[in-house]
Amino acid sequence: MKIIDWYILRRYLVTFLFTLLILIPIAIAIDVSEKIDNFLEHTNLGLEEILNDYYKNFIIYYANTFMPLALFIAVILFTSKLSNNTEIIAITNAKVSFTRFLYPYFIGASLVTIISLGMNHFVVPNSSKVRKGFEKKYLSNTREKNDLKFISDFSLQLTDSTYIYLKNYNTETNSGYNFTSETYDGLKLKSKLSADNLRYNTKDSTFSLTNWRKRLIYKDRDSIFKGNKIDTVFNFTPRDLIYKSALSQEMPSNELIKFINLSKKRGVKNLNAYLVELHKRTSLPIASYILTIIAVALAFRKRRGGTGVNLAIGIGIMFLYIFFMKIGEVLGSVAGVNSFIYVWIPNIMFGLLAIYLYWNARK
Template sequence: MKIIDWYILKRFLVTFLFTLLILIPIAIAIDISEKIDNFLEHADLGFYQIVDEYYKNFIIYYANTFMPLALFIAVILFTSKLSNNTEIIAITNAKVSFTRFLYPYFIGATLVTLISLGMNHYVVPTSSKERKKFEKEFLDNRATKNGLKQVRDFSLQLTDSTYIFIRSFDTERKTGYDFTSEVYNGLELKSKLVSRTITYNAHDSTFTLSDWRKRKIYKDRDSVFSGNKLDTVFSFAPRDLIYKSAFAQEMPSNELISYIGVSKKRGVKNLNAYLVELYKRTSLPIASYFLTIIAVALAFRKRRGGTGVNLAIGIGIMFLYVFLMKISEVLGAVAGVNSLLYVWMPNIVFGCLAIYLYLNARK
C-alpha cells in the first residue's frame, strides 16, 4: 500500500496547491477592480509599495482563508477522478477497507492543518497588522476612520483597587475629557483624582492631566490637592479604550491571550469578540479533517454525471459550512453567550455529518 499511499498523497497535495493557486488570482483580480480608483488617487503610491505592503499580506490572509475550501475541492476533484478511472474499484477489489483508503488523505489533511494552525496563530495576525495599516493610510474613507475615533462614557478597572472613568476620548488626537481615577481599599474609597482633560504622550507612554484635583481620604480628615498640569502614568493606552474585533485580528495568539487575561482583570464586560477570534484560529484548521472525510465519502463511488455532480454537491456543502461559520461568529460575539460552543458549532454539525457519511461509505 505504500506505493498507493504515496500516489494518493502526492496527487492530493498537487491538486490542493493547484486549486489554491486558482482561487488566489481570482481574489486579487476582484480586489484590484474594487480598489484601483483608490490606488490612482495617491500619486506617490508606487507599484512596488502596493505589492509589498498590501498584496503580499493580502495573499497571506486569503491563502490561509481559502485553505479549507481548496482542500475540500481538491479532495472531491482528485477522488472523483480516481473513481471515474475505476482506480478505486481496483483498490477495493484488493480488499482495502475504506478506513485504510483514508490514510493518505489524513496525512495530507494533517499537513494542511498544521500549516494553517501556525499561520492562524502567528503569521496572519502580524501580516494583517501591516495590511490594515496600509488600508487605513490609503484605502479607508473618512467615515470609516471616524468609526473608531470617538469613545464615550468608558470605564475600566486597571488593578484590583484602581478604576478609571472617561466621559469622552478622541483616539486620533489621544485626548479625553472629564477623567476620573478612583482607588479603593475593599469597598472604602481611599483617593479620587479628577481632571478636565487627559492627553496621552506616545513618546514616553505618560498622560498629561489639565485642571486636575486630587482628594485623599483618611479616617479623620481629607486632603485636597489641585493644579493646572500634572504628568503621570496609568497602566493603559488609548487602544485599550476601543474593544473591536479588528484589533484581535492583528494580535498573535500569545499576545491575544495575555490581552484577554488583562482585560478580564480590568472588569471589561464583553470580551466575546476577542474570544471568537481566538477560538476560530483553531476550529477552522481542525475542520480540514471533517471536510476531508465528507469529500472522500461523496466522491468515493462513481456517480452518474461524474465529477460535475460531486463538485456541485461539494461546493454547496462548503458554502453551507461557511454560512454556518459566519452565523456562529456573530452569535458568539454577543455578550453573555458561550463563545467556545458557538465557534465550534459548525464543526460539531459537520463532524456528525462526516461520521454518518463515513459509516455509510464503509458499507
C-alpha cells in the first residue's frame, strides 16, 4: 500500500468510529428518556444492573445496527472534505484512476464487514439474550409477558410418525393440560397417549403425566392402560413450543440453523421470520461495500454547496435503503414467499445504483 492509501484508510476508519460514537450516545439519551419511569418503578433495581445487563448490551446491539449508517455518513464526510480541499484533484492528476482510488475504501469496508459479520452471527445474539431478559423482567407490560408465558392449542410433529397436541402450556411453571401424543403407521393410528396434566422436569429432562391413558391399536383388538402418574421422555423441550420471531434474535447463527432445520422436520410450516433474521445477519454487513461505492461516487467530485449537499443526498439514499430493508423484512416473513430474495432486494437495488454511479464517476 502507498502513503495515500494509508492516509485514506486512516481517515476512513477514524471518521467511521467518530460518527459511530456520536450516534450511540444519541440513541442512549433517547432510550433513557423513554424508560426512566420504568426504571424508577422498581425499587430493587440498581444502577449497576441497569448498566451491566441492559445498556452494555444495548450499546453492542445498536453499535452493530448503526455500522452501515455510520460508515455511509463517514465516507461522504471525509471524501467531500478531500474534494473540497482539492486533494482528489491532485490524486487524479497523478494518473490515479477512480477504481484505484477505491482500493483503500474497500480495505476499510472489508474490515467493517468482517467485524459486523462476527458480531451479527455470534456476539449480538448472546448479548440480546441478556438484554431481552432484562426487558422482560423490568420493562415489558403484562400483555407482552403473557404472550411468552402462555401457549394454547399447540401441535407439533416430533418424527415422521409421531405428533403431539397441547391445549395450554405455561412456560414459567413448565406445566400444561390436555396433552395428547399420537403415533401413526402411514395413515393408520397405532397408539395414543393422553393426559389431563403434563409437567416438565428440568433436572432430568423428563415429563410427568397425571391421569394418563394409553391406547394401543392392533388389527383385531385394542389395549387400554391408565394410571395416576407416569414419568416419560419425549423428543422436545418447552423451548420448542415457543415460536416467536423475537426469539430468533437471541440465537447464535449455528443454533438458529439447527432450530430451523429441526422445526422443518417437525412440520412447522411458517419459519420465514426466523429465515429473515438469519439472512439479514449476512445481507446488512455486505451492504458496507455497496454503500461505500455510492458514498465515494457521490462525494468524489466537488459540488456547489460542498459537503452539505453531498450529506443531504447521502442521508436521503440511506433512509431509502432502510425503508426498503424494512419492507423486505416484513414481506419476507409472510408464509409461502422466498425470504432470501426479499431480504436481499435492497442490496440488489442499491447494488445496481452503485454500479451506475461507479461507471458515471469513472468518466
